[in-house]
Amino acid sequence: MSVLPSIVKALLKSQAYPHKPQKIELVQTQMSFVFLTGDYVYKVKKPVNLGYLDYTTLEKRHYFCHQELKLNRRLCPEVYLAVVPIVEENHELCLEGRGKAVEYIVKMRQLPKIA
Numbered sequence: 001m002s003v004l005p006s007i008v009k010a011l012l013k014s015q016a017y018p019h020k021p022q023k024i025e026l027v028q029t030q031m032s033f034v035f036l037t038g039d040y041v042y043k044v045k046k047p048v049n050l051g052y053l054d055y056t057t058l059e060k061r062h063y064f065c066h067q068e069l070k071l072n073r074r075l076c077p078e079v080y081l082a083v084v085p086i087v088e089e090n091h092e093l094c095l096e097g098r099g100k101a102v103e104y105i106v107k108m109r110q111l112p113k114i115a
Helices: 006-011 058-073
Strands: 025-028 032-036 040-045 080-089 092-095 101-109
Touching: 006 032, 006 040, 006 092, 040 058, 058 080, 058 101, 092 101
Parallel strands: none
Antiparallel strands: 025 032, 032 040, 040 101, 080 092, 080 101
């Protein structure tokens, strides 16, 4: 069993989000951690280099979050909302707070599941 990074553990807690979701579901892809919160989905890029993509630095992850937003807003502007910072406030990580960003995350509107 792998150990989750501290940022992922922090984002599994409701208090990390401005809208304080009642339930948070984590989904992983090869390149991202995805947090389903009911109203919103948040996607943080893993610090990986897969050859065809390189997310190994904060600057690269920030850049590619913006690229994802730019690309996907062309067809789904109502779904892809923003790139928001993850910051440390009062020794806790939170989204959309004030302070220096320790990571960036793509914020999207959560769509209903199709049966």
